[in-house]
Structures are given as structure tokens and as C-alpha cells.
Amino acid sequence: MNDHFEARFAAVGGQGILLAGDIIAEAAISFEGKYAVDSPTYTAQVRGGPTKVDVIIDSKRIEFTRTTAIDFMLCLSQNSWNRFGFDLKENCIVLIDPSLVFEVDEERYRVYRLPIIEITKKGLKKMVYTSAVSLGAMAGLTSYLKPDSIKKALLKKAPRGTEEPNMKAFDLGFEAVRELMK
Amino acid sequence: MAAPYTKYLRMNRIPHMWCPGCGIGIIVKALTRAFDALEWSPDDLALISGIGCTSRAPGYMNMHTLHTTHGRAISFATGVKFARPNKHVVVISGDGDASAIGGNHLIHACRRNIDMTLVIVNNFIYGMTGGQYSPTTPVGARAATSPWGNIDIPFNIAELAKGAGASYVARGHVGSGVQLERLIRGGLDHKGFSVIEVLSNCHTQYGRRNRLADPIDLIDHIAKSTVNIRKAAKMSDGDMEGKYFVGLIHKDENRREYCKGYEQVIERAQMSK
Amino acid sequence: MDNTDKKERQVVFWPGNIVAAEAAIAAGCRFFAGYPITPSSEIAHVMSKRLPEVGGRFIQMEDEIAAMGALIGASLTGEKVLTATSGPGFSLKQENIGFASFIEVPCVIINVMRGGPSTGLPTALGQSDVMQARWGTHGDRPVIAITPSYLDEVYTEIIRAFNLAEILRMPVYILLDEVLGHLSERLEIPDPSEYELLERPRPTVPPEEYKPYDSSFGDVPPMADYFTGYRWHTTGLNHDQTGFPTTDPKICQFEEERMERKVSQNLDKIISYDEFMTEDAEIGIFAFGSTARAAMVAVSDAREKGIKAGLLRAITLWPFPEEPVRKFSKQVKGIVVPEANLGQMIYEVERVIGCNCPVVGVNKVGGVPIYPGEILAKIEELA
Numbered sequence: 001m002n003d004h005f006e007a008r009f010a011a012v013g014g015q016g017i018l019l020a021g022d023i024i025a026e027a028a029i030s031f032e033g034k035y036a037v038d039s040p041t042y043t044a045q046v047r048g049g050p051t052k053v054d055v056i057i058d059s060k061r062i063e064f065t066r067t068t069a070i071d072f073m074l075c076l077s078q079n080s081w082n083r084f085g086f087d088l089k090e091n092c093i094v095l096i097d098p099s100l101v102f103e104v105d106e107e108r109y110r111v112y113r114l115p116i117i118e119i120t121k122k123g124l125k126k127m128v129y130t131s132a133v134s135l136g137a138m139a140g141l142t143s144y145l146k147p148d149s150i151k152k153a154l155l156k157k158a159p160r161g162t163e164e165p166n167m168k169a170f171d172l173g174f175e176a177v178r179e180l181m182k
Numbered sequence: 183m184a185a186p187y188t189k190y191l192r193m194n195r196i197p198h199m200w201c202p203g204c205g206i207g208i209i210v211k212a213l214t215r216a217f218d219a220l221e222w223s224p225d226d227l228a229l230i231s232g233i234g235c236t237s238r239a240p241g242y243m244n245m246h247t248l249h250t251t252h253g254r255a256i257s258f259a260t261g262v263k264f265a266r267p268n269k270h271v272v273v274i275s276g277d278g279d280a281s282a283i284g285g286n287h288l289i290h291a292c293r294r295n296i297d298m299t300l301v302i303v304n305n306f307i308y309g310m311t312g313g314q315y316s317p318t319t320p321v322g323a324r325a326a327t328s329p330w331g332n333i334d335i336p337f338n339i340a341e342l343a344k345g346a347g348a349s350y351v352a353r354g355h356v357g358s359g360v361q362l363e364r365l366i367r368g369g370l371d372h373k374g375f376s377v378i379e380v381l382s383n384c385h386t387q388y389g390r391r392n393r394l395a396d397p398i399d400l401i402d403h404i405a406k407s408t409v410n411i412r413k414a415a416k417m418s419d420g421d422m423e424g425k426y427f428v429g430l431i432h433k434d435e436n437r438r439e440y441c442k443g444y445e446q447v448i449e450r451a452q453m454s455k
Numbered sequence: 456m457d458n459t460d461k462k463e464r465q466v467v468f469w470p471g472n473i474v475a476a477e478a479a480i481a482a483g484c485r486f487f488a489g490y491p492i493t494p495s496s497e498i499a500h501v502m503s504k505r506l507p508e509v510g511g512r513f514i515q516m517e518d519e520i521a522a523m524g525a526l527i528g529a530s531l532t533g534e535k536v537l538t539a540t541s542g543p544g545f546s547l548k549q550e551n552i553g554f555a556s557f558i559e560v561p562c563v564i565i566n567v568m569r570g571g572p573s574t575g576l577p578t579a580l581g582q583s584d585v586m587q588a589r590w591g592t593h594g595d596r597p598v599i600a601i602t603p604s605y606l607d608e609v610y611t612e613i614i615r616a617f618n619l620a621e622i623l624r625m626p627v628y629i630l631l632d633e634v635l636g637h638l639s640e641r642l643e644i645p646d647p648s649e650y651e652l653l654e655r656p657r658p659t660v661p662p663e664e665y666k667p668y669d670s671s672f673g674d675v676p677p678m679a680d681y682f683t684g685y686r687w688h689t690t691g692l693n694h695d696q697t698g699f700p701t702t703d704p705k706i707c708q709f710e711e712e713r714m715e716r717k718v719s720q721n722l723d724k725i726i727s728y729d730e731f732m733t734e735d736a737e738i739g740i741f742a743f744g745s746t747a748r749a750a751m752v753a754v755s756d757a758r759e760k761g762i763k764a765g766l767l768r769a770i771t772l773w774p775f776p777e778e779p780v781r782k783f784s785k786q787v788k789g790i791v792v793p794e795a796n797l798g799q800m801i802y803e804v805e806r807v808i809g810c811n812c813p814v815v816g817v818n819k820v821g822g823v824p825i826y827p828g829e830i831l832a833k834i835e836e837l838a
Contacts, residue, residue, distance in 0.1 A: 022468070022639070029468055029641045036468070038639040041578075062825055063751040065638050192688075195699070225684055230528075250524065250532065251554050257521035261528025262681060264514055265486055266831060269551055269682050287524075292518035294663035320706045444512065451507035 002015065005061040005144040007133070008018070008073040008087075010052040010080035017076065019157065020131040021053030024138075027145050027153035028057040037065045041084075050080040057144065072142050074134050075101050093141050095177075112141060114180055119172055128162075129169035136173025140181070147174065187214035190224060192244045199238055202398030206381030207304035209303055210239055211273070212359055216367035227270045232284060235310045235384075236276040236303040239334040253283030256291045256300065263298050267441035270299075272370070278316040281337050285317070292346035295396055296440035299369045299376045302339055303383035313387030315351040324391040343377040344432045349378035349439075351432040356383060357405030361428070368430065372440050381408065381426060405439075463641035471635040472539075474606045474642065475565055476501035477614035479537045481644075482565070483652050484536040485511035488525035490518055490544060493577040494633045495567035498539035519544040521552035523564075530560045533655075533680030539565040542575060545584055545591070546680045552626055553592030558642060558689045559678070559714070560670070561620040561655050563613070563784050565629045567636040568744075570795075570822040579822025580633040582744055583796035588628050589773050595711060596720035599725055599774040600628040602743040607642040607672055609635065610771065611650070612727075618653040619725060623717045624675050630772065632795070634745040659683060667698040670709075674716045727770040729777055732758065736765025738834050739781060739787035739812075741804050743769040745824065746793050752827035760830060760831075762838045772800070784808035790835035793817035793825045813837065 007024060011017040018040050025036035040053045054067045069089045075081045075096050081104055088094070098113040119129055120133045132154060134153075139147035151170055158166045184193075191214060200206050215383035217227065227245040234305050240247035250258045254272045263271040280302045291300070298406035307325055308314040315325035317337045325332060344351045350372040354362035362380060369376030383389065384398040394400040411429035414422060471475070476498045479487075487502040505515040512529075516522040522538050530536045539547060545566045555562055568584045570576030584591075588600040601616055603609045613629055620627040658665050658677040667687045669676045676696075679685030692700040693707045701707065718725060731741070732754050742750040748770040757764035767783050769776055784790060784804075789812050792801040801816045808814070815833050819825045 024742060025639065035641055038468070039634070062640070063748045064743070065634060065640075065748060066824055066826070068826070155829070182811055224686055226682060228681060241690070245686050246531075247526075247686075247688040247694070249688070250527075251550055251691055254520060254524045254551060257516060257524030259526040260514070260516070260521070261486075261488060261525030261530075262532055263528075264512055264525065265529040265532040265534050266682055287521055288519055290521070444507075448507040448510070451504070452510075455508055 005057045005072075006067045006070045007057075008052055008054045008067060008070050008084065009055075010026055010050070010079060010084040011074065011076035013049050013051045016128060016131045017134075018053045020074070021055045023135060023153045023157050024055050024145070024150065025057070026157060027149040028059070030156065031152050032080065032145060032148035034059055035062050037062050039060035050077060050083045052080065052084045060129065071100060072138060074138060075104070076134075078102055093113075094157070095137055095141060100109070100161075112180060114173075114176065114177055116173070120178055123172045124165055124169050126165070129165055132166045132169035133173035136175075137177040139170070140174045140177035186212070186398040187218040187268045189337070190214040192242055192283040193428065195242050196268065198242055201386045203383070203385060204235070205305065205380075205384075205401065206236055206239060206303055206360050207423065209380050209382065211300065212241070212303065212363040212366055213272075215363045216370055219363075219367055220370055222270055227272065228259070228262050228375055229272050229274060230255045230262065230332075231274050232279040233310075234276040234279045234308070236274055237279060239274050240341070243381070253279055254287065255279070256268060256284060259298055260291065260296055263296055266333050266440060267297070273300045274380060275302055276309070277302060277306065277318040277339065278308045281317045281339055282344070285447065288343070289346040292343050292348035292377065294440045295375045295437050296351050297373050297375070299366070299378070301366060302377065303382045304339060304379050307384050307388040309317060309384045309387045312380060323388070325365060325388070338381045340377065340431050341425070343379075346376075347437065348377045348432070349374035349434040349437040352377075352430045353379045353381070353426060353428045355381035355404050355408050355426075355428055357401050358428075359406070372433070374437060376402070381428075410423045411439075460693050462646035462648060464646060466643050467605040468639050468641055468776055469606070469635050470497065470639045471609055471631060472497035472567065472637070473501050474609045475506065475539070475613055475629070475631065475636075477644075478610040479563065480505055480509060480511075481618070481647065482538045482614040482617035483535045484617060485537065486508070486526070486529040486536040487511070487513045487636040488497070488516050488522040488536070489538050489540070490516055490522045491516045492519070492541045494569055494636050495539040495541045495544075495565065495684055497636070498567075499563060500666060501821060502537070515600055516556070519547035520551060522556070525561050526562050527551065527555050527558075530562050531681050533683075535561070535621065537563045537565065538768050539567065541567050541569050541577070542571075542581070543573070545587065547641065549587075549592040553594060553596060554691045554791055555626045556592070556596035556714070557594070559624040559628070559676075563616045563620050563629065564626055565631060566764045568630060570633075576822040577708050578633065578702055580795055580824055581746065581820065582632055582746060583799065583820070584630065584803060585794075585796070586799045588596050595715070597625060597715050597774045598797075599623070599625065599771070600630050601719060601727075602630045602769060602772045603635070603745055604636070604747045604768060604770075606635070606640050610667060611641065611645065611701050613727065614650055614652070618651070621655045622653050622675065623657055623721065624719060628773075634743050639644065642672040644703075645754035645799070662686070666696045668694065668696045668710065670696060670713055674713050674720060676759055685736065692825055724772060725771055725774060726774045726776050729770060731766040733765035733767060733783065735763055736786065737763040737788050738765070738837050739784075739790040740764065740766045740830065740834070741769070741790055741792050741800070742766060742794070746795055749825050749827045750793055750830055753805045753830035754830050756827055757834045757838075760835075764834050771809060775803050775807065780804060781811070787812055789815065791817060791833045791837065793830050795825060
């Protein structure tokens with residue numbers, strides 16, 4: 001198995017997507033003994049604007065910290081896709097919410113459409129769990145990190161008192177994506 | 183026997199570099215007498231200045247003395263005071279140094295109300311650099327860079343300091359050393375940012391260009407253009423035209439001092455640990 | 456390696472700016488004065504929270520110039536002090552940095568470099584302040600600038616920067632860049648038992664014999680903390696050993712040369728660099744900061760293609776590592792100098808190596824880092 005993995009989480013600012021990047025990196029470092037780097041986009045007006053975080057994971061120390069061949073991308077806004085839909089590998093797994101992203105390059109990428117926002121709204125009532133649902137879905141779609149490692153990292157990073165809904169959100173995302181893959 | 187205030191002077195650095203008859207000497211004496219009256223130890227005192235004739239004063243004074251960059255003395259002093267809040271920090275600065283290039287530091291030190299004293303020697307001109315007009319040069323006055331008469335409208339430094347939040351503001355002048363000493367002493371003793379503007383004579387650069395080349399004539403001219411703030415209340419606006427209030431202009435003992443405020447920050451930070 | 460009595464290190468995943476702030480606190484920094492500026496602001500955020508927790512003090516000043524002034528004032532009282540800024544703020548601070556150099560006050564200045572001249576690219580990478588770090592303030596004065604490439608190095612080099620500032624009585628720069636400031640990576644926090652914290656030399660003579668620039672104690676004269684009984688004067692004017700102004704040409708010459716010697720006579724303590732596959736290298740790369748990480752990849756990629764490339768990575772950028780670069784230039788067929796500017800350190804490489812080998816730059820501005828492939832292309836040209 002390839003020991004190098006690149007992921008991009010793109011959304012609009014305020015959706016908590018930067019945290020998702022942190023959790024993936026944490027999972028790799030703390031629970032799988034790997035190296036990881038995490039580079040958020042940094043703009044003066046992140047709130048409400050297109051934003052992304054890139055995570056690179058490797059079993060060796062990571063030298064070049066920019067993505068060059070992304071394996072997995074989560075995208076929760078068309079704007080963000082238009083701006084950040086580059087550096088993706090051919091056959092990159094692209095996970096989108098079809099209510100927010102309408103046009104992606106279907107020929108080049110393996111595109112999965114999951115109503116992440118709707119799942120979050122229905123199952124958790126609070127939109128702060130969008131990133132946990134997304135992480136569950138990512139764990140279901142990719143095999144680079146063990147789902148359990150991501151869960152543990154999510155628990156470690158979750159604010160006190162939100163452990164249970166975060167776990168529920170993760171499982172909802174995971175199950176829904178498995179359903180989609182059937 | 184030497185006067186008691188000479189312990190605040192570095193007598194071996196004298197003679198000084200100021201012109202004969204310069205008002206800065208009167209102000210330095212008033213300052214040292216005020217230190218002496220408060221019995222402040224030179225070991226607990228830092229005197230900080232920027233650039234200009236006035237800013238050479240610390241070199242002659244026997245305490246921790248720092249002669250910094252143009253306009254920036256207040257910022258250096260803020261660092262010293264904030265790091266050692268139980269020590270005394272005084273800044274001495276000219277009108278150009280404090281209100282032109284250092285104007286931003288002046289208003290923010292007033293706003294912050296950090297417990298320091300600022301003595302601004304206002305001689306209405308840039309003396310050391312050759313007599314250019316400053317933010318306090320009166321309209322119409324001649325300077326090296328206003329040979330046709332100054333058109334810049336001057337600052338009222340004391341009012342500026344009051345407006346910016348200084349909690350002690352006074353104005354004195356070199357024609358009245360006793361009053362000056364009292365006003366400086368009040369500022370030193372005040373817990374907060376205190377500003378004492380001192381109207382002073384630069385006969386060499388200002389006087390020479392404005393028919394007041396003799397130091398006594400210029401000091402006399404300054405004295406005549408001042409009105410004690412208590413008398414001013416009874417005067418009409420017309421009578422006040424071109425006059426400067428002198429005396430204690432503003433004092434507020436309730437405004438929170440900056441270092442006291444930071445004690446609360448430390449307390450909160452350490453409680454939440 | 457013997458790990459038996461080594462304390463377990465804390466493993467963290469922090470962005471570079473947070474690493475920098477925590478390292479400063481570990482180095483004994485207890486005073487920070489700053490002004491908000493992207494992309495360095497997170498350093499101020501952390502310091503404002505952490506300093507009062509550890510009994511230190513944080514102040515946000517009215518501008519960059521005032522922040523530098525307050526920093527110097529606090530250092531005079533004996534505190535270890537830090538400020539952090541980025542391009543425009545670095546420009547504004549230059550005059551007071553010159554003052555700090557000349558009155559010989561220890562302080563550490565972090566510049567998280569961003570792109571472009573003027574306001575430029577506030578949220579993107581640049582490495583174009585490297586010559587400003589050397590020559591930015593008027594007049595001659597010694598300079599130390601450190602350019603870490605990895606976050607664990609950011610931590611250890613900041614501790615080293617505080618130590619150098621103290622023992623040499625001078626400002627020390629840490630030049631980070633936007634990539635390092637915002638990048639998070641795994642690092643192990645060294646245990647305090649793994650490093651030494653050094654202090655400025657303090658006077659051993661009684662106050663009446665004290666002179667703030669007394670060279671009889673060597674090129675780094677002892678410095679008395681304010682309010683400890685030593686009442687000294689200093690000035691940004693040229694001054695003699697007593698700290699009072701002088702215009703005597705001989706004294707001015709002597710004192711400025713003594714200041715330069717603090718660096719030139721301590722190169723072994725100051726200069727630090729790293730080598731990667733240089734032993735048999737035929738094509739050299741000279742790089743620093745985050746760009747050096749792309750150069751590492753380029754070396755490996757070149758080796759895979761059968762080209763013997765090697766990297767000399769400057770950790771100390773100023774004083775320039777002249778000897779290692781000169782030695783390297785005698786061994787290789789050419790040197791590639793990638794830097795996120797339009798060509799600055801390349802002049803220094805050329806100056807030092809004379810005609811020993813050709814030098815080519817890889818230069819990129821616009822906020823995007825140099826990619827390994829771009830460096831590899833130049834390596835292939837020279838091979």
C-alpha cells in the first residue's frame with residue numbers, strides 16, 4: 001500500500017472544516033505513528049469565504065509541505081471547488097454534498113454525492129457536526145487511515161460534552177457512505 | 183555645600199551644551215527640585231528622552247538615563263515602566279519630538295494612562311536641527327522653513343493630552359520656576375499618565391527670527407502671554423486671544439492606571455490555570 | 456544513542472507561530488510588545504494568553520515602532536524580550552532595531568516573511584526580507600538572522616536565538632515565512648533538561664566603577680539591569696565606554712569595530728547549517744527556510760535520476776556561512792539557489808565563491824512556494 005496520502009477539505013469559512021483537517025492529522029500522528037502536515041488557507045476574510053485545509057500524511061518525515069497529488073477531497077461549496085479543485089490525482093476520490101456542489105469533473109475523478117448537510121440536520125440538529133459527519137464519510141470511502149484512529153482523534157479534539165454527538169455524527173456519515181457505495 | 187538637588191545631576195558632565203540663557207536649565211532645575219521634594223532615590227528613577235535639545239537633558243542627570251530615537255521616548259519608557267511598575271519613569275521631550283514625530287505615542291500613552299510623567303519643553307521651534315517650524319509654532323511666526331510666515335495652525339499640547347485621556351495635565355513656563363516645580367511635583371506624585379507642558383525660550387532659533395533675540399526679552403514675552411487658569415475663568419474670550427493658560431489644567435484620580443489594570447490580567451490568567 | 460535517562464518528550468501538532476511563541480516562553484522570555492500584523496499575529500495571540508500565566512507581561516502598542524521601543528525598554532530592566540512582525544512592520548521597526556544594536560540590548564525579533572514589497576501579499580509566502588535583515592537599518596552593525604526550515608527547528612532555534620541575544624548583547628532575528636508560520640507538523644518538545652538557558656553578562660564591579668561599554672571585559676561588556684544600583688547612561692549617538700556621546704574618530708572606529716567583532720569572532724557559536732547528501736555531490740543547492748524543504752525533495756529526485764545532487768541548508772543566514780559555501784563550491788560543478796524572491800542570497804553565494812563554479816537561481820514571487828520540480832529542472836541544466 002502506498003504510504004503517502006494527501007487530502008483536501010474545502011468549504012466556506014465557518015463550517016468547521018479546518019478542524020476536520022486537524023483531526024485527520026491527529027489521527028495519523030497519535031494513533032498510527034505517522035508524520036503529517038496541515039496547511040490551512042489563510043485569508044484575511046476567512047469567515048464566509050472559500051477556505052480549505054490540506055493534509056499530507058506519510059510514514060516518513062514530510063519535506064515538501066504543499067500538495068501535489070491529492071488522493072481525497074471533500075468539498076462543501078461550488079465556489080470552493082472552482083477555487084481549490086486543482087492538484088488532484090486522476091481518480092481522486094471527491095466527496096461532495098449535491099445540494100452545495102453542482103459541477104465537478106466526473107470524467108477525471110471518482111465522485112461521491114452524499115447529502116452531508118441534510119444528514120447532519122436530521123440526525124444531529126446542529127450544523128457544528130458537519131465535520132464529524134464528513135470525517136465518518138471519509139473513513140468509509142478511504143482506507144488509508146483506520147476508521148478507529150479517526151474516531152479516537154475526533155474524541156481527543158472534541159470539546160468536552162460533545163463526545164457522544166460527535167461519535168453519532170461520525171457513524172451516520174460512515175454508514176451513509178457505505179450505503180452509497182453498495 | 184551643594185544644594186540637595188545636585189545629587190540628581192552628573193556634575194562632571196557640566197558645562198552643558200545648551201545656549202547661554204536657554205530655558206531648559208530652568209526646567210531641569212525644577213525637575214530635580216521636585217525629585218528632591220518627593221525624596222525619590224536616583225536608583226529608582228529612569229529618565230528617558232528622544233531627540234532634540236531638550237532630549238540631551240538625561241545626559242546631565244544622575245539616574246538611569248536613556249537617550250533614544252526621535253519621537254519614540256514614550257514607547258521606550260512604557261517598556262521600562264511596564265516591566266518594573268514599582269519604579270519611577272519620567273520622559274523629557276521637546277515640542278517637535280513629542281507632538282510631531284512622537285504624536286502617536288503621546289496620545290496613546292495618555293489613553294493608556296500608564297503611571298509616568300512627561301515633561302514637554304515647548305519652545306515653539308525645532309532648535310537643534312536649525313530652527314524649522316514645529317506643531318506649536320504660532321501662525322505668522324518666522325522659522326527656517328517658514329521664511330514667509332507660518333501658516334500651520336498649532337496644537338494646544340495640554341488640551342491634546344487632556345482630550346486623549348491623560349489623567350494629570352498642567353502647563354507652566356520658564357518665567358516662573360517655583361510654580362513650575364510645583365506643577366511637575368504634582369505630576370510626579372500623581373498615579374497615572376501626567377503631562378506637564380512647559381513654555382520655554384529658544385532665543386537662538388525662535389527669538390532671533392521673531393525680534394526676540396535676547397533671552398530675557400523672550401522669557402518676558404512668554405510670561406506676559408500666560409494667564410493663570412484661575413484668573414482665566416473671569417476673562418473674556420477677546421482678552422484670552424493669543425494667551426496660554428498656566429496652572430493645573432486637569433486631574434482625574436479615578437481613571438484606571440495601566441499597570442494596575444494588568445495586575446488584574448495576571449490574576450485572571452493565573453486563576454484559570 | 457543512549458536514551459536511558461532521557462525524559463519523555465511531549466509530542467504536539469501545532470502551527471509554526473504557536474511553536475514560536477511556546478519556544479520563546481521556554482527560552483525564558485517574559486515580555487512581549489507587538490502590533491497586529493498578518494501573518495505573524497498568532498504569536499501575539501499566544502503570548503497575550505501565556506505570558507500572564509507564567510508571570511510575564513504582554514503589551515500591544517500603538518504601532519510597530521512603539522513595540523520595538525517598549526521591547527528595548529523592558530530589556531534594559533533585565534527581561535528576556537520578544538516581538539513578532541511581518542514585512543511592513545519589519546520596515547517600520549528598522550530605526551529602533553538599529554538603536555538596539557548600537558546600545559547593545561538583547562532582544563529577539565521574529566519576522567514571519569510574507570510576499571511582495573509594500574503591503575504585498577499579507578497571507579502568502581515570501582523570503583524577500585533577507586537582505587533587509589542584513590542591511591535594513593542605516594549604519595553598520597552586526598547581524599544575526601536564523602532561518603529554520605522545520606517546526607522542531609523553530610523551537611530549538613528560538614531558544615538558541617535568545618541565548619545568542621543574551622550572551623552577545625544584541626538583537627537576533629528569526630526569519631520565518633508564511634508557510635512555516637501556518638503549517639502544523641508533528642514535533643517533540645525538548646525537555647528543559649536538554650538545553651541550557653544563558654544570561655547576559657552582568658557587572659561584577661561596584662556601581663562607581665561600572666562602564667556600560669567597558670571593553671576590558673572583552674568584546675561583550677557586562678550590562679547592568681536598571682534599578683539594581685547601576686545608574687548608567689546610553690545614547691543612540693556614537694558613544695564611548697562610559698555610554699556618553701563622543702565624536703572622537705578613533706573611539707567611534709574602535710567601538711563600531713568592537714561591535715562587529717561580537718559576531719565575527721564568535722562564528723563557531725553562531726553559524727549553523729545542515730548538509731544533505733553533500734559528500735559526493737556534483738551539483739549543489741544552497742537553500743534556507745521553507746524553500747529548503749523543496750530542495751531536499753529535489754536532491755532525492757535528482758539522485759533517483761542518477762544525478763549526484765546535494766544540499767547545503769543555511770540555518771544561520773547571517774552571518775553568512777561563508778566557509779562551508781566556499782568549500783562546497785570547490786567540490787561541485789554548479790550551485791542552484793532557490794529562494795522565494797527575485798534573487799537576494801544568490802549575490803552572497805556569488806560573492807563568497809568567486810569564480811569557483813556557476814550559480815543559478817530559482818526565483819519565485821507571488822506567494823506560491825517553489826516546487827521540487829522547479830529546482831530539479833535547474834539541477835538537470837547544470838548536470
